Amino acid sequence: MNMLELLKKMCKCAMAPVSPGTDEVNRLAIGELPFKVHEYPTLSEHNGWIVPLNWHAKKATIHKDGKLIYDGMQHPLGVMGYSKSFSGKVSLEELKKHLSYRMDLPYAIGYHCDWYYKPQNRNWGFSMPYSLYRDLQSGEYEVQIETVSAKGTMKTLDLLIPGESQETIILNAHNCHGGQANDDISGVVVAIEVAKRLMKKKNRYSYRIIIAPEHFGTVFYLANLDEKEGKKFKYGIFLEMLGNNNRLALQKSFTGKSEIDRAAMNYLTHNHPDFHHDEFRNIIGNDETVWEAPGYEIPTISLSRAPYREYHTSYDNESIIFEEKLEESVKAVMGILNILDTNCAIERKFKGLIALSNPKYDLYKPTVDPSLNRQITKNDIQWNKLMDRMPRYFDGKTKVLDIAELHELDYTAVFNYINQFKEKKLVELLRN
Ligand SMILES: [Zn+2]
Missing domain, CATH: 3.50.30.90 (Domain of unknown function DUF2172)
Structure with a gap:
C-alpha cells in the first residue's frame, strides 16, 4: 500500500496504548513489513511506568x-x-x-x-x-x-534491517493516538516507507524500525532488551507529524552536537532552507526522552512539521495530510541517513600540488573566473575556497561532513566532488 492509503486506513482506528484499535493498526503494519512483535503484559511496571489495561x-x-x-x-x-x-x-x-x-x-x-x-x-x-x-x-x-x-498485552513492533555494521540507527514512531492522522500515523507510514527503501539497498549501519505506544512501548522495549543489543544503538530519529502542509522542523538530540544532529542540519539547510530547528524538547516531546535516558544516552533527533493548529484534536485527520509532504519527509530521512551512511575520512595518494585543471584530472571548478559572463554567487566563492584547501583535508582524519560544514556546502555535492578525486585514484575513502 502507498503511504496515503495506509494512513487513511490506520488513522480511523480507535487507538490507545493497548486497544483493539491499536491491534488493527499493528495488523496493517505487519501486512507491509515483517515486524517482530514484542508483548508486555498489561499492568507490568517499570520505573513507575504501568502498562495500561x-x-x-x-x-x-x-x-x-x-x-x-x-x-x-x-x-x-x-x-x-x-x-x-x-x-x-x-x-x-x-x-x-x-x-x-x-x-x-x-x-x-x-x-x-x-x-x-x-x-x-x-x-x-x-x-x-x-x-x-x-x-x-x-x-x-x-x-x-x-x-x-x-487484561492483555501491549505490543511493540520491531523490524531489524541488518547492515554491514551491527551499529544500529533507530527509527521510531508511535501508534496510540485514537483517530488521529498526523500525530502520529504520518510518522508510522513514513517509517514504513523509509524501511522499504532501506531494504532495497546495501547499508553501512543496521536499522531498527520501532512502532509502539508513546513512552510505554519504548520504555518496556528497552527495559526488556538484551544488554548487548542495547549497546549497538548508535543514533535515533523520532518521526512525527510529517504529513501536514508545514515546513520541516528539526529538534536536536540532548547534546545537540552528535553526528546525526550535524547530518540533519546539513541536509535540511541545503535542501529545505525554510526549515526550523531548536534544542532538545523545545519543539515537541516524544520518546526521545526514553532513548536519551541515563544508562542509554542514544543521541535522538526528532523530525516533524510541528507546530500545527489541528494538534491533539479530531481535526487531525486525513484531510490535513498531503501525499507530497509525506514523500518529502521520506526523502529528508533518507537524505540524513545517506550522510551517516557515507561520511568518512579521506586519505591522499599524492604529494604536492595537483594541477586540477589538467584534463587528465578535470577537477577544477572555474567558479570565480572574471572572464565568465555571469554573476558570482556565494556558492561559487564557497566552492573556490574549498578547492584551494581541499588537498589538505585528505589527511586520513577529516571527514566529508567536517569539510561540508567548514565550507557551508551541501554534503552530497562535496561527497560527489571527493568521489571524483577517488575516480582519478588521487585519494582513498576510509570507510570503517
Ligand atoms: Zn501527541
Missing part, C-alpha cells in the same frame, strides 16, 4: 429529557481515553466535571490521554466540542458510558 469504549451517550445530547462513539476521541464505565443521572454541574473540550477550536473534539499515564486519577468522562458544552442547559442528564478495561 486493554481499553476501549462500547457505548457513550448523554441524554436530557429523553433526547440524545451527545454520542461519544461518533469519534474515537469522544470518550476520554481510559475512561471508566458509568451509568446514572447527574446534574449539569456534576456532568461538567466530566467533560473535556478545546475552547480554541470550539467545533473540534480534543484528545484526552492523561489517565493512561496517571491511572490513579481515572474517572469517567467525555470529550466534546466546546460549542456543545457551552450551550448545555441546566437540569438532569442521563449518562451511559460503557468501557472495557481488560
